Amino acid sequence: MSSKKVIIGVVSLAIVGASIVGAKMLSMEKPERKMQKVEASALLVDAITPDFGHFPIQISATASVEPSREVTLMSQVGGKVVWEHPKFDEGVRVKSGEKLIGIDPTDYQLALDVAQANLMAAQADLDIEMGQQDLARQEYELLSKNNSFNVDSSYLALRGPQLQQAKAALKVSLNAVETAKVDLARTEIKAPFDSLILAPEVRSGSVVSANQELAKLVDTSAFYLKATVSASALPWISKGTLENDVEIKTNGQTYYGSVYQIVSELDSQSRLVPVYIRVAHPLDYDIPLLLGDYVTVQINGKELADAFRIPRSAVRPGDVLWYIQDGALQVHTISPTYSDRKYVYVRAEDDPILKGMSIITSPVATMIEGMSVTTESKKKTKGADVRSPRSTDGEVKDD
Numbered sequence: 001m002s003s004k005k006v007i008i009g010v011v012s013l014a015i016v017g018a019s020i021v022g023a024k025m026l027s028m029e030k031p032e033r034k035m036q037k038v039e040a041s042a043l044l045v046d047a048i049t050p051d052f053g054h055f056p057i058q059i060s061a062t063a064s065v066e067p068s069r070e071v072t073l074m075s076q077v078g079g080k081v082v083w084e085h086p087k088f089d090e091g092v093r094v095k096s097g098e099k100l101i102g103i104d105p106t107d108y109q110l111a112l113d114v115a116q117a118n119l120m121a122a123q124a125d126l127d128i129e130m131g132q133q134d135l136a137r138q139e140y141e142l143l144s145k146n147n148s149f150n151v152d153s154s155y156l157a158l159r160g161p162q163l164q165q166a167k168a169a170l171k172v173s174l175n176a177v178e179t180a181k182v183d184l185a186r187t188e189i190k191a192p193f194d195s196l197i198l199a200p201e202v203r204s205g206s207v208v209s210a211n212q213e214l215a216k217l218v219d220t221s222a223f224y225l226k227a228t229v230s231a232s233a234l235p236w237i238s239k240g241t242l243e244n245d246v247e248i249k250t251n252g253q254t255y256y257g258s259v260y261q262i263v264s265e266l267d268s269q270s271r272l273v274p275v276y277i278r279v280a281h282p283l284d285y286d287i288p289l290l291l292g293d294y295v296t297v298q299i300n301g302k303e304l305a306d307a308f309r310i311p312r313s314a315v316r317p318g319d320v321l322w323y324i325q326d327g328a329l330q331v332h333t334i335s336p337t338y339s340d341r342k343y344v345y346v347r348a349e350d351d352p353i354l355k356g357m358s359i360i361t362s363p364v365a366t367m368i369e370g371m372s373v374t375t376e377s378k379k380k381t382k383g384a385d386v387r388s389p390r391s392t393d394g395e396v397k398d399d
Contacts, residue, residue, distance in 0.1 A: 063227035236301035
């Protein structure tokens with residue numbers, strides 16, 4: 001038993017010794033890891049200098065096309081339609097004063113004839129009465145000489161009431177003639193202005209009554225565009241500007257207009273201000289402007305003088321700029337005078353520090369104020385490490 005224990009102990013010692021020797025040999029073969037210091041490189045960025053000068057403010061918006069005038073053409077007299085315009089159809093353009101509908105004038109011509117006959121009779125009655133006036137005056141003068149005539153009865157003696165009655169009848173007859181002429185003229189229904197026919201409601205052979213709808217017409221001399229802009233844009237918009245101060249684009253066509261009206265009330269839902277733009281002769285373009293269309297408008301507003309213009313993409317949230325000063329990233333907050341979709345404008349007197357500022361335009365994953373940045377690309381030197389913008393330890397391990 002004792003000899004067996006001795007043998008086991010010797011074997012165990014041999015195994016342990018072999019393990020130690022093997023581990024020592026492995027550790028001697030593996031090269032030692034070395035730590036190499038690498039100088040942290042500046043982050044390469046893109047930068048621009050803001051433009052300085054006088055800039056016309058451009059306000060962009062969307063708008064809907066509406067008619068400047070729309071009327072419902074209605075008959076003022078009744079009768080049978082005996083004539084209609086050869087092109088009395090939807091979408092047809094007609095000139096001001098052009099006849100559209102003709103109602104049978106027979107009854108109205110007869111009424112005019114009767115009125116004119118009554119006028120002649122009334123005029124004859126007045127002429128007869130004027131003769132009676134002369135006789136009455138002579139009788140009155142004879143009676144008044146005998147002092148047997150009551151002066152208070154002179155008005156009756158001189159046939160004053162009969163004269164007034166004859167004059168009144170003549171006036172009524174004159175009015176009847178004028179009314180008959182008006183009714184006769186109303187049998188011809190004409191376009192009140194240069195128009196586009198939208199919805200014809202009657203045809204030749206139809207019987208219409210007074211105040212019946214005949215068609216809908218819109219004025220073709222101009223269309224209105226209803227746009228909505230922010231209240232901050234109002235100081236830069238001039239009402240009644242020239243015809244080409246507003247550009248409208250849709251369906252590959254550019255139209256030109258002017259600001260017609262600014263509504264002094266915020267839209268209850270969008271909280272924007274409605275602005276009406278007038279486009280003259282909208283149907284005379286190669287592609288006519290369509291009613292009900294939604295278009296993009298650009299209002300060329302007033303000029304902003306002595307200001308800096310910065311691309312919107314260079315302005316960070318909160319109106320913050322990242323800029324380069326002495327090779328380090330710095331932060332500056334601006335107070336924009338006006339902003340649109342492309343640019344942010346700042347008056348020079350409000351922020352003179354912007355002059356010559358090198359503003360960073362490229363995205364930076366992690367921004368640390370004071371971090372080293374550059375706009376110049378440097379070649380990678382042998383053995384140097386190109387570090388990620390996120391790395392800050394300045395050390396890499398060399399395997």
